[in-house]
Amino acid sequence: xxxxxxxxxxxxxxxxxxxxxxxxxxxxxxxxxxxxxxxxxxxxxxxxxxxxxxxxxxxxxxxxxxxxxxxxxxxxxxxxxxxxxxxxxxxxxxxxxxxxxxxxxxxxxxxxxxxxxxxxxxxxxxxxxxxxxxxxxxxxxxxxxxxxxxxxxxxxxxxxxxxxxxxxxxxxxxxxxxxxxxxxxxxxxxxxxxxxxxxxxxxxxxxxxxxxxxxxxxxxxxxxxxxxxxxxxxxxxxxxxxxxxxxxxxxxxxxxxxxxxxxxxxxxxxxxxxxxxxxxxxxxxxxxxxxxxxxxxxxxxxxxxxxxxxxxxxxxxxxxxxxxxxxxxxxxxxxxxxxxxxxxxxxxxxxxxxxxxxxxxxxxxxxxxxxxxxxxxxxxxxxxxxxxxxxxxxxxxxxxxxxxxxxxxxxxxxxxxxxxxxxxxxxxxxxxxxxxxxxxxxxxxxxxxxxxxxxxxxx
Amino acid sequence: xxxxxxxxxxxxxxxxxxxxxxxxxxxxxxxxxxxxxxxxxxxxxxxxxxxxxxxxxxxxxxxxxxxxxxxxxxxxxxxxxxxxxxxxxxxxxxxxxxxxxxxxxxxxxxxxxxxxxxxxxxxxxxxxxxxxxxxxxxxxxxxxxxxxxxxxxxxxxxxxxxxxxxxxxxxxxxxxxxxxxxxxxxxxxxxxxxxxxxxxxxxxxxxxxxxxxxxxxxxxxxxxxxxxxxxxxxxx
Numbered sequence: 001x002x003x004x005x006x007x008x009x010x011x012x013x014x015x016x017x018x019x020x021x022x023x024x025x026x027x028x029x030x031x032x033x034x035x036x037x038x039x040x041x042x043x044x045x046x047x048x049x050x051x052x053x054x055x056x057x058x059x060x061x062x063x064x065x066x067x068x069x070x071x072x073x074x075x076x077x078x079x080x081x082x083x084x085x086x087x088x089x090x091x092x093x094x095x096x097x098x099x100x101x102x103x104x105x106x107x108x109x110x111x112x113x114x115x116x117x118x119x120x121x122x123x124x125x126x127x128x129x130x131x132x133x134x135x136x137x138x139x140x141x142x143x144x145x146x147x148x149x150x151x152x153x154x155x156x157x158x159x160x161x162x163x164x165x166x167x168x169x170x171x172x173x174x175x176x177x178x179x180x181x182x183x184x185x186x187x188x189x190x191x192x193x194x195x196x197x198x199x200x201x202x203x204x205x206x207x208x209x210x211x212x213x214x215x216x217x218x219x220x221x222x223x224x225x226x227x228x229x230x231x232x233x234x235x236x237x238x239x240x241x242x243x244x245x246x247x248x249x250x251x252x253x254x255x256x257x258x259x260x261x262x263x264x265x266x267x268x269x270x271x272x273x274x275x276x277x278x279x280x281x282x283x284x285x286x287x288x289x290x291x292x293x294x295x296x297x298x299x300x301x302x303x304x305x306x307x308x309x310x311x312x313x314x315x316x317x318x319x320x321x322x323x324x325x326x327x328x329x330x331x332x333x334x335x336x337x338x339x340x341x342x343x344x345x346x347x348x349x350x351x352x353x354x355x356x357x358x359x360x361x362x363x364x365x366x367x368x369x370x371x372x373x374x375x376x377x378x379x380x381x382x383x384x385x386x387x388x389x390x391x392x393x394x395x396x397x398x399x400x401x402x403x404x405x406x407x408x409x410x411x412x413x414x415x416x417x418x419x420x421x422x423x424x425x426x427x428x429x430x431x432x433x434x435x436x437x438x439x440x441x442x443x444x445x446x447x448x449x450x451x452x453x454x455x456x457x458x459x
Numbered sequence: 460x461x462x463x464x465x466x467x468x469x470x471x472x473x474x475x476x477x478x479x480x481x482x483x484x485x486x487x488x489x490x491x492x493x494x495x496x497x498x499x500x501x502x503x504x505x506x507x508x509x510x511x512x513x514x515x516x517x518x519x520x521x522x523x524x525x526x527x528x529x530x531x532x533x534x535x536x537x538x539x540x541x542x543x544x545x546x547x548x549x550x551x552x553x554x555x556x557x558x559x560x561x562x563x564x565x566x567x568x569x570x571x572x573x574x575x576x577x578x579x580x581x582x583x584x585x586x587x588x589x590x591x592x593x594x595x596x597x598x599x600x601x602x603x604x605x606x607x608x609x610x611x612x613x614x615x616x617x618x619x620x621x622x623x624x625x626x627x628x629x630x631x632x633x634x635x636x637x638x639x640x641x642x643x644x645x646x647x648x649x650x651x652x653x654x655x656x657x658x659x660x661x662x663x664x665x666x667x668x669x670x671x672x673x674x675x676x677x678x679x680x681x682x683x684x685x686x687x688x689x690x691x692x693x694x695x
Contacts, residue, residue, distance in 0.1 A: 336546035370669025377545035438635025459518030
């Protein structure tokens with residue numbers, strides 16, 4: 001549904017407010033992978049559909065249905081579990097992967113069950129033959145050609161000579177047909193959950209002794225690194241949970257710019273946070289887990305310089321970013337990405353250097369000259385007390401820094417009308433003004449209310 | 460002579476001796492380079508820009524110096540406690556945002572710590588910040604960190620800190636002025652290592668291109684006259 005249509009719909013109902021997020025396929029895939037890991041409770045082999053965009057989970061339930069009390073019961077348990085996660089799903093169960101996919105997408109709604117289609121082994125072929133050709137997971141262009149030839153269902157395709165079909169449409173159509181009819185194998189590429197890397201320490205007596213706690217954490221870090229080394233994985237995100245005798249547990253989060261299994265380096269990052277950490281109560285046990293890890297890549301260390309190279313390759317920069325993130329917080333060590341947006345606050349976004357995933361569209365260059373926009377932008381525009389208003393320009397006198405400012409020169413206006421799709425319509429007239437003392441400020445008039453705001457200072 | 464005194468003298472001589480040209484970096488505008496004794500700033504040193512207000516233009520000059528220090532492939536670290544840095548404006552000044560790390564410390568203590576860490580990193584070319592307060596020990600620590608790594612530290616600070624002790628190699632006072640053409644900035648050299656003479660320059664930033672040029676070439680004439688007089692006196 002387009003955003004404009006959704007906005008209209010919410011306005012018509014009046015009760016709802018619309019929250020819009022930009023479409024991000026990588027986040028969708030990440031969520032689907034998490035759901036696939038969750039589905040391991042129903043099947044040892046869970047995969048994700050290869051069709052783009054991926055939206056289907058594939059579960060191999062061969063041989064496990066008896067553990068759940070039969071096919072119906074397994075389906076029921078799966079659906080209930082997903083409903084608890086507030087997910088409405090369509091499910092199909094059949095003897096082949098292709099048939100199950102086809103039933104889930106095009107077989108639901110039959111036999112009074114809206115979200116479920118099961119093809120019993122004896123009726124499997126018949127139920128599949130009735131399905132439309134789209135159930136074969138064919139490209140849109142091929143489907144269009146087949147429909148132009150008057151072929152609507154899978155049954156229409158079956159009497160046609162295979163040789164001619166291959167000559168006309170290639171081997172892909174026959175492959176899909178064979179897969180759905182159980183005449184060709186199809187594999188599920190499994191989604192595997194990351195192994196648990198967790199170590200813990202229980203104190204014989206609860207303690208608040210800082211040095212003892214540090215020593216234990218140091219040992220836990222070493223044990224965690226041994227565990228990770230066996231799997232040739234490095235830590236990207238590590239969480240240290242401190243459980244107290246009475247108070248609720250607290251945790252320290254350590255993010256890394258590059259994966260590492262160096263115990264000294266990891267402990268140093270924890271230690272930076274421990275310096276400013278206050279214990280809530282006596283500590284009973286400590287657990288340390290690597291919540292995000294990745295396979296280690298061995299590469300030669302840089303010799304002298306990193307000029308011209310990607311700075312992400314520099315171990316010194318990685319160490320600096322990790323230390324900074326550990327002390328001031330992961331979200332406070334960022335790089336900026338420009339965005340194509342006329343509203344100054346939206347013209348860029350910050351991405352944490354640790355644990356970020358590039359998302360959305362970026363813009364590589366700005367379209368204005370250096371003195372066109374200020375070097376300092378206030379997070380929130382500051383309301384100006386205007387003394388004398390000029391009808392055709394900015395105010396000639398206004399209050400700033402507890403001093404009356406007189407405008408000597410000005411440039412503008414530059415009108416910005418944007419943001420209507422965010423439900424925050426922005427209509428501003430921007431002016432660059434130079435005061436009689438030479439200071440340069442960026443002010444605007446809000447066209448909605450007529451008030452004046454300071455938005456930036458030119459360095 | 461007492462050994463300690465000799466060591467101290469040696470240390471002072473080392474501190475005052477002009478550094479080699481390889482470690483020099485241009486300030487980004489030639490009129491300013493002209494008043495600096497080594498035609499630029501030294502890598503591994505701190506430069507202070509004193510201003511009365513954030514709208515005084517010193518941030519732009521510091522940014523240009525940072526751009527020069529990075530030279531297209533170096534890494535710039537911006538420590539922005541107030542969260543005021545506006546990246547599109549920096550990009551308009553040819554700052555490579557993909558090679559810029561921005562840190563937002565939550566308090567002054569963290570700000571000093573972040574500055575120290577960034578200045579100490581040998582792969583960082585320049586560090587730009589707007590710190591308000593430093594005690595002398597912290598300032599000295601930052602200077603030593605920069606000297607150890609060869610990083611150029613650029614601090615834009617309020618003019619009220621002028622009376623405080625400084626460990627910066629170069630200290631400049633920037634005052635904006637009104638002009639009929641571009642944006643005029645009066646830059647006064649308050650202090651420079653190995654250079655006693657106080658000097659100033661009037662800069663003008665072009666409205667359209669953002670290029671910086673000298674507003675008044677005239678002050679060069681009195682300077683030349685002074686040097687001429689001085690040489691005559693020495694000959695006599």
